[in-house]
Amino acid sequence: METAKDSARITAYLRSNGIESLFNTSLQAHLTLCMFEQGEKICVQGEPLAYLYVLVEGKVKVYTTSPEGKTLILSFKNPLELIGDIEYVRGTETVNTVEAVSQVTMIGVRHGWLKKYGSDDPAFLNFLLKIITNKFYIKSNTLRFNLLYPVEVRLASYLLSVSFDASDGLLNGRHSTASLKDAANLIGTSYRHLNRVIQQLCAEGLIERYSGGILVKDHEGLKKLANDNIYE
Amino acid sequence: METAKDSARITAYLRSNGIESLFNTSLQAHLTLCMFEQGEKICVQGEPLAYLYVLVEGKVKVYTTSPEGKTLILSFKNPLELIGDIEYVRGTETVNTVEAVSQVTMIGVRHGWLKKYGSDDPAFLNFLLKIITNKFYIKSNTLRFNLLYPVEVRLASYLLSVSFDASDGLLNGRHSTASLKDAANLIGTSYRHLNRVIQQLCAEGLIERYSGGILVKDHEGLKKLANDNIYE
DNA sequence: CTATAATGAGGACATATGTCCTTTCCTTTG
């Protein structure tokens, strides 16, 4: 991680994300710009975390690791998002590992300063509240979705959700194989089974496999299969 | 639902739950005592909700229903807990159905009053934040647990968690069958499969089946199987 | 360019879980 106290850039990032007034004057003085390389870990499950981060540029991957070493991808996050908010509020060690998928820029604030200058600031508290409530809502949906539907449906939903997200290395409904393993992890199944289900969807004419990727052929069909349920 | 404006009782409930100072003076005037009968629905998925409720007495069951009619129990809640907090913050219709498992007493506040007198009150906001953050954390664990472990492990964990909760109609590690169907729904499997796994645990000598219930025989063994992972 | 290594896809089999139906046992009612 590289850090900088470049308050001009910080201000610019705050503005471009529409959160100029998120941090009050006292807090503004304690903001740090933090830059992470692709693949670098922003925080590691189980370790203490001193900062609350605001993701303002780039993309991160959030995942959890079980004692047995199995890993489960929980989500990909783009700006505007908070990292370390749960840890800040609960005062506990890092819950999930967060890793930079691209180059990533964050604005970091030490928990100590937040406690001192943020915990009686309604604007900041309301912002936190919104973000965390939304996280809860998304997680709630994910849980329901994963427990109630088979992998086929989850994959359909996943394909739809990334079909619209250019930052996923997707082009015109084309999805690169590179991330197929990630996809398996994200929808909570094995790579082997994912392949099986892809075959199935191909046979049904919903998608098509080309060298090193997947092409969405029948958008409407997928939508129907996904139960109108978009991942996240 | 039966309501009352009995401010003496409201004050007593607030005190016994250690939240005398949760609602500021302006809000105090708008608190309503709400009583629900066993089996009564506090709120229904998809319908609008005008109140934020504080559960101060009794026990409720939170569940979701899929478009296909499948139902999944998300949790049982005891005091002190908030109902309708997510809906209040997001300003949306009810996310999950909540039903009274016993006689239930809640303190209700209309969203309108909360917005007016609560959204600039740091004490109230911090409380909300704590509760919702905790909900997120629990849900996060549940998701991980459900996706990463088979029913056998989840059942072990479930049995441990209810073994210590007297309000579940449990006596000395004995668990009544009445709630076996609920249990199946809670851990996200079918009643049939639950039975299968119970048989299995019996064969391994961890639990024992008696007429109309389950008895935990090997507490330590269950713990080991559950991976030290307690439900919720 | 060729041999070798790495990676992705798929086969074979085992296990986990769901659905439907039957059997058993208990409860309730006449």
Added chain:
DNA sequence: CAAAGGAAAGGACATATGTCCTCATTATAG
């Protein structure tokens, strides 16, 4: 007490998913 009804448990079979291994294809070193 006998008959009917209902809840609980379990059997049989189908489906979903996981694990391990093999095969094909592509990338890479020499």
